[in-house]
Amino acid sequence: MTHTARTAAVVVDGAYELAEGGRWFDGRYVYVDILSGRLFELRDDTEPAPRQLCGLDVPLGAVAPVADRPGTWIAAAGTGIALLTADGAPEWLDRPEDRTPAPSRMNDGVADPAGRFWAGSMAYDGAHGAGSLYRTDPDGTVVRVLDGLGIVNGPAFTADGTTMYVADTAAGTILRCSVDPASGDLSGGPHTFARVRDGEGGPDGMTVDAEGCLWVAMWGAGEVHRYHPDGRRLHTLTVPAPHPTSVCLHPADNRLFVTTARYGVKSPTAASGAVLSIPVPVRGTAVCFWSGPG
Numbered sequence: 001m002t003h004t005a006r007t008a009a010v011v012v013d014g015a016y017e018l019a020e021g022g023r024w025f026d027g028r029y030v031y032v033d034i035l036s037g038r039l040f041e042l043r044d045d046t047e048p049a050p051r052q053l054c055g056l057d058v059p060l061g062a063v064a065p066v067a068d069r070p071g072t073w074i075a076a077a078g079t080g081i082a083l084l085t086a087d088g089a090p091e092w093l094d095r096p097e098d099r100t101p102a103p104s105r106m107n108d109g110v111a112d113p114a115g116r117f118w119a120g121s122m123a124y125d126g127a128h129g130a131g132s133l134y135r136t137d138p139d140g141t142v143v144r145v146l147d148g149l150g151i152v153n154g155p156a157f158t159a160d161g162t163t164m165y166v167a168d169t170a171a172g173t174i175l176r177c178s179v180d181p182a183s184g185d186l187s188g189g190p191h192t193f194a195r196v197r198d199g200e201g202g203p204d205g206m207t208v209d210a211e212g213c214l215w216v217a218m219w220g221a222g223e224v225h226r227y228h229p230d231g232r233r234l235h236t237l238t239v240p241a242p243h244p245t246s247v248c249l250h251p252a253d254n255r256l257f258v259t260t261a262r263y264g265v266k267s268p269t270a271a272s273g274a275v276l277s278i279p280v281p282v283r284g285t286a287v288c289f290w291s292g293p294g
Contacts, residue, residue, distance in 0.1 A: 007278070007279070008239055008240055008258070008271065008276045008277065008278045009276065009277045009278075010270050010271055010274050010275075010276060011042070011257070011274070011275045011276060011277045012042060012049075012050050012274055012275035013270045013273075013274050014033070014040075014050065014273060014274060014275070015262060015268075015273045015274075016033040016036075016259075016261070016262065016273040016274070017033060017034075017035045017036060017261065017262055017263050017273060018033060018034040018035050018245065018261045018262075018263045018273075019031055019032070019033055019034075019245060019246075019259035019260060019261060019273060019274070019275065020032050020033075020034050020061065020062065020108060020205060020245045020246050020259055020261075021034075021061065021062035021063065021108060021109070021205070021246055021259070022205070022246045022247070022248040022257050022258075022259050022275070023063075023064070023110075023248055023287050024044075024248055024249075024250055024251055024257075024284065024287060025065055025287045026065075027043065027044050028041045028042060028043050028044060029041065029042040029044065029248070029257060029275070030042075030053075030063065031246070031259055031275065032060045032061065032062060032063065033060075034059050034060060034061055034107075035059055035263070036055070037055055037056035037057060037058055037059055037060045037077070038052055038054070038055045038056075038060065039052070039053040039054050039055075039060060039063060039073070039075075039084070039088075040052055040053065041053055042275070050275075053088070054084055054087075054088030055088065056077055056078070056084075056088070056090060058077055058078030058079075058105075059077065059078060059105045059106070060075060060076075060077045061075075061076035061077060061105070061106045061107045061108055061109060061119065061120075062075070062076050062107075062108050062109040062110065062119065063075045063076075063084065063109075064109065064110060064111035064117055064287070064288065064289065064290050065111075065287065065289050065290070066083065066289060066290050066291075066292055067115065067289040067290065067291045067292070069292075071085065071086040072084065072085050072086070074093075074111070074117045074136065074290040074292065075090070075109075076106035076107065076108070076109035076117075076119035076120075077090060077106055078090075078095065078097075078105060078106065079095045079096070079097035079098045079104065079105060079106065080092055080093065080094050080095030080096055080097060080098070080106065080142070081093045081094055081095075081106070081117070081119065081134065081136050081142050083292070093136060093140045093142055094142035096121075096132070096134060096142060096144060097121050097132075100121075100123075100130070100132075102123040102124075102125070102127060102130050103123065103124045103125075104121055104122060104123045104124065104130060104131075105121065105122065105124065106119055106120070106121050107119070107120045107121055107122050107131075107151065107152055107153060108120055108152070108153045108154060108155075108204075108205055108246070109155075110154070110155055110156065110157070110288070111287075111288040111289055111290045112157045112161050112164070112179070112181075112184075112288055113157060113159065113160065113161035113181070113288050114161050114181045114182075114184065114291075115138050115288070115289060115290060115291030115292075116135055116136060116137055116138065116184050116290070116291075117135070117136040117290040118133065118134065118135050118136075118145075118155050118164070119133075119134050119136070120132065120133050120134070120149070120151075120152020120153060120154070120155070120166070121133075121134070121152060122150065122151040122152060126150065126151050126170050127150070128150045128170055128171065129148050129149070129150065130150070131147075131149040131150050131151055131152040131168070132144050132145075132146060132147040132149065132152065133145045133146040133147075133149065133152055133155070133166060135184055136290065136292075137184060138290070138291045138292055138293070139292075139293065140292060140293065143184075145186060146166070146186075146190065149166075149168045149171075150168050150169065150170030150171050151168065151169040151170045151202070152166065152167070152168060152169075153166075153167040153168075153169050153203065153204045153205055153206070154166045154167045154174075154205065154206040155167075155206070156206040156207050156208050156214060157179075157208065157288070158208055158212060158229075159208070159212070159285055160181070161179060161181040162178060162179055162180075162181060163176060163177070163178060163179065163229075164176070164177045164179050164186075165177075165193060165206055165208070165214055166190065167202075167203035167204060167205075167206060167216065168203075169202035169203055169204055169219060170202065172195060172196040172197075172198075172200075172202055172203065173192055173194070173195050173196070173203070174192075174193045174194040174195075174196075174203050174206075174214075174216065174227075175190035175191065175192060175193060176190065176191050176192075176193035177189075177190045177191070193214075193227070193231055194227055194231055194233070196218070199221075200218060200221050200223075201218035201219050201220035201221025201222075201223065202218065202219045202220055203216045203217075203218060203219075203225075204216070204217040204218065204219040204244065204245050204246065205217045205244075205245055205246030205247055205259070206247065207247050207248055207249055207284060208285065209226075209249050209282045209283065209284055209285070210249075210282060210283045210284060210285055211282055212229050213226050213227060213228055213229065213234065213282070214226070214227040214229070215227075215247045215249065215256070216247065217244035217245055217246055217247045217258060217259075218244060219243050219244065219245065219261075220242060220243060221242070222238060222239055222240070222241060222242045222243075222244065223236050223237060223238055223239065223244070224236070224237040224239060224244060224247055224256070224258060224278075225237075237256075237278060237280075239258055239260070239271070239276060239278070240269070240271040240276070241260035241261075241265075241269070241271040241272045241274065241276070242265055242272070243260055243261040243262075243263065243264065243265060243272065244258050244259070244260050244276075245258075245259045245260060245261050246258070246259045248284065249280070249282065249283055249284025249285075250283065250284055251283055251284045251285060251286055251287075252283070253283065254279060254280055254281060254282065254283060255277050255278070255279060255280065256277070256278045256279075256280045257275060257276070257277055257278075258275070258276040258277075258278065259274075259275055259276075260272050260273060260274050260275075260276065261273060
């Protein structure tokens with residue numbers, strides 16, 4: 001394993017409380033500020049500042065673009081899954097976390113190569129066992145796939161859609177699941193892919209690079225880890241903020257984009273609650289769409 005301190009540039013000093021969910025899509029970087037319920041885009045080298053796309057009155061965990069519906073997003077928001085149109089008004093598909101005993105919200109999420117949207121949840125107090133992972137099928141049906149987790153982050157998929165990684169941040173565990181691309185069903189239970197040692201933070205947002213390796217933002221550690229598909233940690237990058245929250249590799253050049261949080265930081269700098277850019281030797285893969293009904 002190698003440990004690298006690369007120069008990180010502050011791309012957006014947004015003073016965000018909890019920036020998350022960064023994705024490259026159609027020449028723009030899209031991300032959220034979870035607790036304020038806002039969605040932003042940053043045009044690649046064409047606009048010097050981010051533009052707010054919409055704002056909700058509930059937390060906004062992550063979004064994915066909807067196929068053949070420009071300007072429409074599927075979102076993990078509030079207590080469920082919603083479609084966001086250009087005017088920002090949510091069209092709710094389901095609110096499964098309304099039916100949980102503890103006050104909860106949706107968290108991170110991503111579309112898979114087969115056109116499904118996967119998103120995790122968490123209790124507001126971060127209680128172990130209160131988080132779940134949901135799958136939204138192309139017909140709009142929302143299915144609880146896993147439960148008994150804590151703070152669910154990721155997920156991230158391999159390019160063929162047959163392997164999914166899911167982080168349980170509170171437990172310090174990254175799980176790996178085999179997925180049937182045709183049905184979206186899991187083949188057997190989740191298996192432990194990596195376990196983070198005490199003092200190394202908690203695994204947060206994740207992405208898979210063009211070589212099939214997994215990148216993980218390490219909340220509380222000020223690091224990003226890169227793992228080989230066999231579970232070996234290959235690299236550790238230091239970032240200038242204690243709470244990195246999501247990682248996204250540019251699909252066309254060698255840059256890693258990292259969102260960070262000011263939440264829980266006693267003496268935040270410009271790098272906390274920001275979007276950072278770090279040069280790396282590998283690229284990302286194209287974003288996936290939710291292929292919902294037209």
